Amino acid sequence: MRRLTLGLALAAACIAGQAGAATPDAGRRECVDSPSHVITVCLIVDADGPAYEVSRKGKAVIARSALGLVLKGDGAARVDRIAGVDRVRRDDSWEQPWGEQRVIRDHHSELRVALAGPAGARPYSVVIRAFDDGFAFRYDEQAIPAGQSVAVLDERTEFNFVGQWDAWWYPARQADRDEYLYHRSGLNEVGLAETPFTLQGEGLYLSIHEAALVDYSSMNLKRTGQNAFKADLMPWSDGVLVKRVGAFQTPWRTVQIGETAGQLADSRMILNLNEPSQIKDIGQWFTPAKYVGIWWEMHLNKSTWGSGPTHGANNDNVRKYIDFAAANGFSGVLVEGWNQGWDGDWIANGAHFSFTKSYPDFDLPALAAYAKSKGVKLIGHNETAGALENYESQLEDAMALYEANGVSVVKTGYVKPNGSIVRTGEDGKPANEWFAGQYAVRHNLKVAQAAARHHIAIDAHEPVKDTGLRRTWPNMVSREGARGQEFNAWGRPTNPPEHLSILPFTRLLAGPMDFTPGIFDLTYKDKVEERVQSTLAVQLAEYVVIYSPVHMAADLPENYAKRPDAFQFIKDVPTDWETSHTLAGEIGDYVVVARQQRGAADWYLGAITDENARIVTVKLDFLARGKRYEAQIYRDGPGADYRTAPYPLVIEKKIVTARDSLTLAMAPGGGQAIRFKALD
Ligand code: NOJ
Ligand code: CA
Secondary structure, rough: EEEHHHHHHHHHHHOOOOOOOOOOOOOOOOOOOOOOEEEEEEEEEEOOOEEEEEOOEEEEEEEEEEOOOOOOOOOOOOOOOOEEEEEEEEEEEOOOOOOOOEEEEEEEHHHHEEEEEOOOOOOOOEEEEEEOEEEEEEEEEOOOOOEEEEEEEEEEEEEEOOOEEEEEEEEEEOOOOOOOOEEEEEEOOOOOOOOOOOOEEEEEEEEEEEOOOOOOEEEEEEEEEEOEEEEEEEOOOOOOOEEEEEOOOOEEEEEEEEEEEHHHHHHHHHHHOOOOOOOOOOOHOOOOOOEEEEHHHOOOOEEOOOOOOOOOOOOOHHHHHHHHHHHHHHOOOEEOOOOOOOOOOOOOOOHHOOOOOOOOOOOOOHHHHHHHHHOOOEEEEEEOOOHHHHHHHHHHHHHHHHHHHHHHOEEEEEEOOOOOOOOOOOOOOEEEEOOOOOHHHHHHHHHHHHHOOOEEEEEEOOOOOOOOHHHOOEEEEEEEEOOOHHHHHHHOOOOOHHHHHHHHHHHHOOEEEEOOOOOOOOOOOOOHHOOOOOOHHHHHHHOOOOHHHHHHEEOOHHHHHHOHHHHHHHHHHOOOOEEEEEEEEEOOOOOEEEEEEEOOOOEEEEEOOOOOOEEEEOOOOOOOOOOOOEEEEEEEEOOEOOOOOOOOEEEEEEEEEOOOEEEEOOOOEEEEEEEEEEOO
16 A cells, blocks of 8 residues: 655646646646556536546546535535545455455555635545546545534435446336346436446446445435436435434445446455455354255245245244255255244234244244254344334344354345335334435344344345445345346246346346345246246356355255256355356346356356347356366257246266367357366
């Protein structure tokens, strides 16, 4: 790390050809270049207030866009000059305890600009980090006195894109939270969009998101004009956007930029912008794993969460899944519907959920002991139905109970229409909050911290979107936050094939997803739009394409028993990686990902296409040079087509080296999964 003084910083700005002390812009413009001079971000401040603009390789990407927060009590006077500049260059590497890549390089240039103005203007700083694969900025409100209550009334941040772009997006603040299909449209058809908000155009791929969302409300993007967007924070029920006390920093507003879609997926910028781990001993109690469980059968209406003769979480059924897990090398068994509160309309009655009391036909200590005797752990399930106060009041007791029963992962859930999270307001009356407003953001961290005290990892469904917090809280292992496999059980309609070629360049940029792959009985409904819209090969490829340190084998044991040949891939594929590369892909068309197993020399490849058959040739130059590998290939067989014949699968073996290429032929709605087993 190298810290430059103000004088040197100004000199650097002059050398870079930008404004410096001698220009008419003195004190009004400062720029920072990314380490290899790919991206330049400039901060400008004048009578209109602060703004920024961005170019990549000399070409404008973001035109002048406003910056700043409006706090309650701000007067008319605004910052209008640069009062100080600090520059830091960082080139460090750090190690993830688990992840898609073990060692991550954090290489960026930071520009911190202190802004000031006439009497009455509230001073603050903008911190900008320029990476070669994107940039980020945040507001640092250090001048606020300790103990002073702060209400953020507006965030002025804008993103004014230069040129012609298409966006991949879905509307924010809708009832089903983040569980929507993405649309592709011109920018001018976008209304209020969730992030990651991915753009393609001008020979580039861009994704706007945020990093380190802590004690703040989450950001959506609102279109305000031609190519013009503004930050739109999910407010509290009283209209205030964010409530803080004393000095604070906002989350980072992030923009990843690549020349290919794959460069977005392989960017680690968001993780780099989060703080180092607060859980140093995570490796002693969390191990990336695959799990099975009492789950898909309920989504298919074969059993129920609620009590009665069809109750899924009964002792015999749980033992059956424990036996299946033990026999096939899975270390976790998820059991949903084990606890009291599911009977009747559980979405409306979330406040009645108990997180410690089991239904009578689920004997937690006995099942936990049985699981332990087989080398398996139960995975806990806490569906809150958005009743956060009820959950928080039981959190400590619940986590202590699970810890005592050997549970080391808990899946949480927040099924409740967005905007109807009930909180007891300051006046004692119920208030309705957004599922990713500051209230829920605080709750998510509170749960993770309580879980960490009991050595438990969290896999949150209907979560606050991921912003890389797993770096700081590595027990936040996975999340949902998109349309997952469950939609394929509900048939209204199910996920189209292209969904899996969009996720890697949108939702998955935020972090791991608990998608629940691996459905083998693909024809449980007759109509293709009411069942999983993929071939069998895709169900294998998902384990590689979608990154998560906990992946489910979601189908019923009897369906795996029918296809031991294909099931072998699920048994083999790891969930922890030394490194990952997106080898090819176009958003909404196809994706090819290769990952090296952590702690081993084997590589795995997953390829998925949309509704179109496709042939993609990839170089195997990611393999270690001089080594031979047995490629165990699981590909779509003759006649495979997700609409008419999802099952044909050819499994074949080939010896390959890093000098070879492989041609991947994929059926409509098809894909391919490969294990490269190192031979020498
Ligand atoms: C929605 C979750 O995404 C799903 O996995 C779970 O089974 C249900 N909620 C019930 O909690
Ligand atoms: Ca869900």
